[in-house]
Amino acid sequence: MAARIAVIGGGWYGCHVATSLMALGFEVKLFEQHGRLLHEASGNNQFRLHLGFHYARHHGTRIQSRDGFSRFMERYSGLSREVEENIYAVPREDSLIDWQTYKLIMTSTGLNYREVSATAGGLKNMDGVMMVDERVLLVERARNYFKTLLGDSLHLKTRVQKIVDHGKHVEVDGEIFDFLVEATWGHHKRLPINLFYEPTILLYYEAGVNLPAITLVDGPLCSIYPTEDPNIYTLSSVPHTPLGTCQTPQEARSLRDAVNVDVVRGKVDSMEMQITRYLPEFRDTYRFIGPQLSIKTKPVGKFDDRSCGVYRENRIFKVMSGKIDTIFVASDRILNFIQSFSNNQVEDDFSSLKQKTLNLKV
Ligand SMILES: Cc1cc2nc3c(=O)[nH]c(=O)nc-3n(C[C@H](O)[C@H](O)[C@H](O)COP(=O)(O)OP(=O)(O)OC[C@H]3O[C@@H](n4cnc5c(N)ncnc54)[C@H](O)[C@@H]3O)c2cc1C
Structure with a gap:
């Protein structure tokens, strides 16, 4: 009989892990407290499908993002779209890194970019500017995609209250499972690492269609990025x-x-005062329409570590999410943990992962 697995959390991590496990034949139940998927951080962020350019100070995050981007495009290409002009720029005075060092780090990570004029996108005071291939995530499409795929395995408006580890199985609000995946970004039970929670505010703006995405790196800087809506x-x-x-x-x-x-x-x-220093036309081009509020769970440290990790406590797997395209690190580690329980049936399922997940392509 297939192992029964409970997943708590209907963000990108919970949805991806649950549907990956379902594709392998596991019996999965996903519990989400809200009435729709991707309601918390997964639906309230900058919607950037990272490639690694954001993380000059953390090698592990860059590598996970670089590799995650390819896997994301293989599996979920229909859940993101291209950005015509996607600019990363290093300001001359305010960056913590110089342009040559920044380029060197990205080149040695194996990332492709195209160097362009230092005034591209209407920027001023730049040490150097490059175009990259990062994309925009399509949240509404992702919600519908995962909702369809999860079908009866999805339990919305269900807030998990009590988890009991019985050694050979896990009890979730009175129901017995073989394993539990906690994908709440540390909102249900605390993760076993030194972390903090950071409530956040981004600002939504309306403007013309297809304006460039502009990201200033590295340090206390700012960025303007498109959303799935072409003029927001x-x-x-x-x-x-x-x-x-x-x-x-x-x-x-x-x-x-x-x-x-x-x-x-x-x-x-x-925020407008800050961006106007580098993009003088900002206030003439963009019109503020409202705030976006969210919460980040961050590890303590100055290196900007946004890598993903999974921590095992017997049959409970706790996910420390990284970026959205690092979801594959979580599913790989969880499958490894399940395999380590050395159940023959589970081993067979694991070895056929690649074949079966190919059917999930969108
Ligand atoms: C301001 C901001 C900007 C960001 N920008 C980007 C970006 O551009 N690109 C990128 O890749 N990443 C970005 N991120 C990070 C990204 O949002 C996270 O990596 C991702 O959303 C984490 O997904 P998750 O599924 O782990 O968490 P969440 O999306 O928070 O999902 C956790 C889910 O668990 C549910 N839950 C919690 N407790 C319970 C319970 N007891 N019972 C049932 N359900 C429960 C919650 O309702 C929630 O839906 C950003 C984050 C923020 C805050």
Whole structure:
């Protein structure tokens, strides 16, 4: 009989892990507390399908993103779209890294880019500018795709309260499973690493269609990125996007939910002032339409580590999410853990992963 697996969390991680396990023949139940998938961080972020260019300071994150991008395109290419002009730029005075070093790091990571004029996209005060192939995630499409694929395995509006580890099985709100995957980004049970919760604010802007994506690196800088809607963009800022540093998810949610008009107005002023230093035409081109509030779970450290890890406690697998395209690290590690329980049936299922997941292509 196939192993029964419970997955808590209907974000990108829970959806990907659950559907990957289902494709292998496992009996899966996914529990999501909200009435729709991708409702929390997975539906409230900058929607960038990373390639690694964002992470000059962390090798592990760059490698996971570079490899995750290819796997994402193989499996979920229909859930992202191209960005015609996708610019990464190193400002002359305010970056923590110089242009030559930045290029060297990206080249040695095996990432392709095209060097362009230092004034591309209307930028000024740049040390160097490149075009890259990062894409935009299509959230609404992803919601529908995973909802269809999960079918009866999906249990929306179901908040998991109690987990009991019985050694040979795990009890989830009174129901028995062989394994449990916790994909809540540390919102149900704390992850066994040194971390904090960061409530965040991004700003949505309306503007013409197909304006360039612009990302300034590396350090306390900012970026403007398209969304799935062709004339809506997000503005993000390393110093102004965080709303605070919290030790618990409850504290982070309170801070996020307390954001009022005055806070938003203050953020609009400081974020617009910041981007205008590099993109003087910003205020003439983009019109603010509203805030996006969310919560990040981050490891403590200064290296900008956004890699994915999975921690095993007997039959419970706890996911520390990285970026969205690093979901494959989570599914690979979980399958390895399941295999390590050395059940013959499970081993057979694992070895046919590649064949079966090919059928999931969109
Ligand atoms: C401002 C911001 C910008 C970002 N930009 C990018 C970007 O451009 N590109 C990128 O790749 N990544 C980006 N990220 C990171 C990205 O959002 C995360 O990597 C990703 O969303 C994590 O997915 P997840 O499934 O682990 O978590 P989530 O999407 O948070 O999903 C966890 C789910 O668990 C559910 N849940 C929690 N507790 C329970 C319970 N007890 N019972 C049932 N359900 C429960 C929640 O409702 C939620 O739906 C950004 C994040 C933020 C905050």
